[in-house]
Amino acid sequence: MATGQIRYSIPEEMTVGSFVGNIGTDLGLEPKRLVSGKARVFAAGGSEYVGLEKEKGHLIVKERIDREQLCGELSACSISFDVILENPIELYRVNVDILDINDNSPVFPRGEIEIEISELTPPGARFALESAIDPDVGINTLQKYVLHPTDHFNLNIQNGADGSKNVEMVLQTSLDREKNPNHYLTLTAVDGGKPQRSGNVKIHIVVLDVNDNIPVFSQSSYKTSVTENAARGTLVTTVSASDADESTHNIQYYFEHPSATVKTQFAIDSQSGEVRVTGEIDYEKHKQFKIKVTAKDHGGLSDSSEILIDVIDVNDNPPKITIMSFSSSIPEDAELGTVVAMINVQDLDSGDNGRIACSIDRGFPFKIQSSLTNYYSVVTDSVLDREQAQEYNITITAVDRGSPSLSSNKILTLKISDVNDHAPQFEQSMYNAFLPENNSPSVSIISVKAEDADWGPNARVSYFINDGDLNGEPLTSYISINSDSGVIYAVKSFDFEQLKSFRIQVKAQDGGSPPLSSNTTLSIFIQDQNDNAPQILYPVQTSSSVVAEMVPRSADVGYLVTKVVAVDVDSGQNAWLSYKLQKATDRALFEVGAQNGEIRTVRQVTDKDAVKHRLTVVVEDNGQPSRSATVIVNVAVADSFPEVISEFTNFNHDTTYSDTLTFYLILALAVVSVLFIFSLIAIISVKIYRWRQNRLFFKSASNLPVIPYYPPVYADGTLQRVYNYEMCGTTDSRMSDIKFVRPYSQNTLVNMSRAGTVQREKREQEEDADLSIEVRLLFFLYKVLTNFLSLHVLQVTAMTEFGFMPP
DSSP states (O other): OEEEEEEEEEETTOOTTOEEEEHHHHHTOOHHHHHHTTOEEEOTTSOOOEEEETTTTEEEEOSOOOHHHHHTTOSSOEEEEEEEETTTTEEEEEEEEEEOOSOOOOBOSSSEEEEEEETTOOTTOEEEOOOOBOOOOGGGSEEEEEEEOOSSEEEEEEEOTTSOEEEEEEEOSOOOTTTOSEEEEEEEEEEOOSSOOEEEEEEEEEEESOOOOOOEESOSEEEEEEETTOOTTOEEEEOOEEOSSOTTSOOEEEESSOOHHHHHHEEEOTTTOEEEEOSOOOTTTOSEEEEEEEEEOTTSOEEEEEEEEEEEOOSOOOOEEEEEEEOSEEETTOOTTOEEEEEEEEOOSOGGGGOEEEEEOTTSSEEEEEEETTEEEEEEOSOOOTTTOSEEEEEEEEEEOOSSOOEEEEEEEEEEEOOOOOOOEESOSEEEEEEESSOOTTOEEEEOOEEOSSOGGGGOOEEEEOOOEETTEEGGGTEEEOTTTOEEEESSOOOTTTOOEEEEEEEEEOSSSSOOEEEEEEEEEEEOOSOOOOEEEESOOOSSOOOEEEEOTTOOTTOEEEEOEEEOSSOGGGGOOEEEEEEESOTTTEEEOTTTOEEEESSOOOTTSOSEEEEEEEEEOOSSSOOEEEEEEEEEEOSSHHHHHHHHTTSOOOOHHHHHHHHHHHHHHHHHHHHHHHHHHHHHHHHHHHHHHTTOOOOOGGGSOOOOOOOSSOOTTOSOSOEEEEEEOOSSGGGOEEEEEEESSOOHHHHHHHHHHHHHHHHHHHHTTTSOHHHHHHHHHHHHHHHHHHHHHHHHHHHHHHOOOOO
16 A cells, blocks of 8 residues: 655635646656546535546636635635545545635624723723624735824734734824814724725714822733533633722623624623533534623723633544445455455544544454554455355444543444365265166266365356266267266167176366366266076077987986086076976986086886986076066986887978088088199299109009098988087077097097098098108198088087987
C-alpha cells in the first residue's frame, strides 16, 4: 500500500468547476492509472468541496467554498480529503488552504446607537461602542474606525489579545444640555481589502442631567467554564458592578452586542447579573465563548466587562467508523498481508475522549494495522481455506479513552472465493462389480462417486474411463460411463467362457482451471450362468455305424465296460456333472457311476444274458435350471467276434460315408505308389548315367525293393478280439479318427505282411549299399505313407463290413 501527501492553496468563492491542481502530474500518477484504480475522493466530514476528473487527473471545485462559513473566525482555514486508488490500494492525503478574499463589509450589529451621557460627565470619560463585525480575516478584516464629527468626542481603539479591535468613544469637551441636548455622530468601520469595504452606524448622544458616578464592575474580566451538554438553567457566573450614587440609580446588566450563538445559549439576569445556560452547548462546535457585558445605571452611566467561558469537553461522541475501501470477496489463495479493507475512524471529542483504539475479532485470520493517524487497514494474517470457512463476519471495534469510554462497531461480511485446490476423491480406492453373463447391453453395472471439497465449477465432477484395450479392442467397446452421474454401463453382452474378469481405471476430473483429477480401480467380474449343456466326448455317436463295447461272458462283478466322458464349459456348480442310467435293456446287469460315468457290471454275466444291450446314459450338470445330455451305449456280451457280428448285422446303418472314405484312401495309396515308382526310376536313371560317365558298373532294376501292399479287406476270423488304440473325438462323430497303434496279439495277416517286410528290408539293405542317400530317404517316406494309408483302409473296411468298432 502506497501513501503520500500534497497541499494546494485556492481563494474562497471560486466558481464550481474551477481548477485546483493536477494531482496526476504532482504525484506522478498517469490518468490511465487513475481510471484503472477507480480513483475517488474521500472526505471524512462527508462534504466534498473538491472533486476529481480521473481522465485528466485534475482536481476541481465541486461546491461553493465560503471560508467564513467553513472556518468562522479562524484565520488559517483548510480542507483535507483523501484520494484513494485500488488494485493495489494507494492513499494520498490532499490539503487545500482556503485563502480569504474581501467579500464581506464591516457590519455593525445595529443601525443606530443611542447613548445617554450626563452633562456633568467630565472630559476623558469613555463610552464603549458596539464593534463592527467583519468575517474576513487578515488584511481583509476590520482595520480602523473613523468618527465624524469630532467636536466633543474622539475614538480610542484597543487591540484585544485575540487580535480584535475594541472601540471606545472618549469625551473631549464637556457637554451642556442647555446648549445642545442631542448630538448626532457617524462611526465608520473600514477594512484593509482591495477595494476597501466599510460600514456605518449612527450614534445618537442624549445629554442627561446630573449623574455624578458611573457604575464600576468588580472585575475587568470574568473567566469561568461550563461543561458541554450542561442542563438548561445552569448558572455559569455572576457579574456585579457598584455605583456610588444613591439607590435611586439602580444598575442593570445586559450583553453588549451578543452574537446569535450567545443569544441562543446564554442569558443574563438584568437585575442580579447571573449568567445562565439557555441552550445546548456543544464543545465540538464552540470551545470558548467571549461575551461583553455592560452595567448601566439609571443616569445613563455605564461600565463594560468581559466574560470568557471555556467549554469543558464531555465524552459524548462515539468514534465514527467510515469504510473507505472494502473488497467483499477475496480468493482463498490470497497472499499474507493482502489488504481487505481500509477504514477511517474519527472522534469529535478532544484529549483522551478523542483518542481511539481500533481492533477486530480474535481467532480470525486477519489483523488490523495503522498506516496513518486515524487510518487503519485490515489485512490477512494467515492462510485462508474456503473449505473450512466460506465467510467471515469481521467486527471492527473502535473504543475511545474517555471515562466512561464510548465505542462503535462495524461489521464487514467477507466472502472467501474458491480456488481449485482439491482434487476429486472417490468414496473407495477400489471398486468390485459383479455382472452375470449374457447380460443385456446398456445394463447398469455399478455407480462410482467422487466428492470434491471445492465449490461451484471447481466441484463439478466428470467421470471418464482411462484409455486402454482388452483382447485387442478398446475398453470403450466393452463398457461406457455416464460422465455426470458416474454410472457404468455394459456396452455388449459378456460371455463368462470367453472373459471372466477385467480391470479398468476410472478418472474423476473437476471443472477447475487447470482441472484436477484422481483415479480409482474398478474390477468387473463376470458371473457364470448355466448356459451350456454338457458335451459327450466318449462314446462317440455316429449316424453311419453302431459302435458297441464288448463284455466277455466271463466278466466278474464290477467289470469296467466303458466310461462315459463328458465336459461342461461352464464353471463352478454349473460344471459339476452327474451321471445316471436312464434306460437299459437289463437294469440288473449294468450300473453307471454317478460321479465318474464308469459303466460297470452289477452282477456276474451268465449265458442267459442277451448278447446285445442298449444303455441310455443321461449326463446332467448342477446349474439352476440344470442342463443335460444323453448318450446311447451299445454293449455286446459275447466271447467271440463272429458272434458279435451276427448280432449286430441287423442294425441299420449307412455305409455311404465309409465306402467313399475307403475309395479315397485306396486312391491315395495308388497315387503315392505311382509317384514313388516314377521318382525312383528318375533317380536310378540319373545314377546309371553318372556311372556310365565314370565307367562304373551298374546294376539292373530287378533288385528294387518290393512295394508292400495291404489288402483292404480282412478275411473272416482274422481280426483279433482285443486291440490297443487311440481315439481323437470331436462333437462331429463323422469326422472322428481311430488310429491303430499296436495289437496285443499278431494275427495271421499281420504276420505274413511282417514276414514279407523283413525279407524286403533284407534285400533293400543289400541293395542300398550302392544307392544314394536320396533313394533311401524317398523309400522311407514311401513306407511311412503306405503303412498309414493301409491301416486306415483296414479300419474303414472293418467298420463297413461289420458295423462294429473293435474295443
